[in-house]
Amino acid sequence: MEQLSFFKEEGQTPGLPVSLLDYRPELFSQEEGERLMERLIRDSEWKHRVVKMYDKEVITPRLTAWYGDPEAYNYTILGKSAPLPWTADLLMIRRKVELIAGISFNSVLLNYYRDGNDSVAWHSDNEKALGTHPVIASVSFGQVRNFDIRNKTDHGLKYAIRLEHGSLLIMKGDLQANWDHRIAKSTKPMKGRLNLTFRVVI
Ligand SMILES: O=C(O)CCC(=O)C(=O)O
Numbered sequence: 001m002e003q004l005s006f007f008k009e010e011g012q013t014p015g016l017p018v019s020l021l022d023y024r025p026e027l028f029s030q031e032e033g034e035r036l037m038e039r040l041i042r043d044s045e046w047k048h049r050v051v052k053m054y055d056k057e058v059i060t061p062r063l064t065a066w067y068g069d070p071e072a073y074n075y076t077i078l079g080k081s082a083p084l085p086w087t088a089d090l091l092m093i094r095r096k097v098e099l100i101a102g103i104s105f106n107s108v109l110l111n112y113y114r115d116g117n118d119s120v121a122w123h124s125d126n127e128k129a130l131g132t133h134p135v136i137a138s139v140s141f142g143q144v145r146n147f148d149i150r151n152k153t154d155h156g157l158k159y160a161i162r163l164e165h166g167s168l169l170i171m172k173g174d175l176q177a178n179w180d181h182r183i184a185k186s187t188k189p190m191k192g193r194l195n196l197t198f199r200v201v202i
């Protein structure tokens with residue numbers, strides 16, 4: 001694999017609502033993050049999934065992989081597929097994340113954005129299977145991408161967070177109820193980015 005080189009980037013939007021988002025850079029060191037990213041990209045069972053969006057079937061513009069406890073199958077976005085069993089790397093990352101988030105997660109969705117063409121459209125993770133005020137812990141490796149959030153009723157109310165290599169973003173409170181989020185496509189040259197969202201599926 002080509003040598004990865006990531007730099008911290010400045011420029012977070014000031015005034016992020018702390019009741020909704022908790023951003024912790026450097027959960028993993030540069031080197032540990034690079035090692036984990038390389039292994040997870042190599043070893044995960046990636047799928048190019050077809051999802052329903054506004055009644056149309058579309059292929060997700062990124063690769064995904066779904067791991068967790070066997071009980072965490074009730075996640076309809078992925079067609080109620082049973083999660084794959086936890087791997088040692090995923091369990092290690094989960095332990096680190098749980099110490100900070102203060103809750104236990106039973107599943108993780110991995111997203112692999114191969115370049116700037118890969119993205120996730122505006123959405124909120126408000127499925128019934130995630131409960132009403134889900135805590136979702138999101139770990140990022142690789143290319144810094146903007147995580148945009150916008151208020152569902154007032155689209156002018158928006159923020160962007162630059163999700164840095166090795167960072168943790170905890171989404172909580174009313175975020176999924178009142179806000180949408182996305183990773184937009186970019187026309188700038190972009191390397192790969194790996195994101196892990198730890199979830200509690202009920
Ligand atoms: O890649 C990210 O940072 C966000 C992914 C996301 O929103 C999701 O998996 O629901």
Ligand SMILES: [Fe+2]
Binds near residue numbers: 123181
């Ligand atoms: Fe999401």
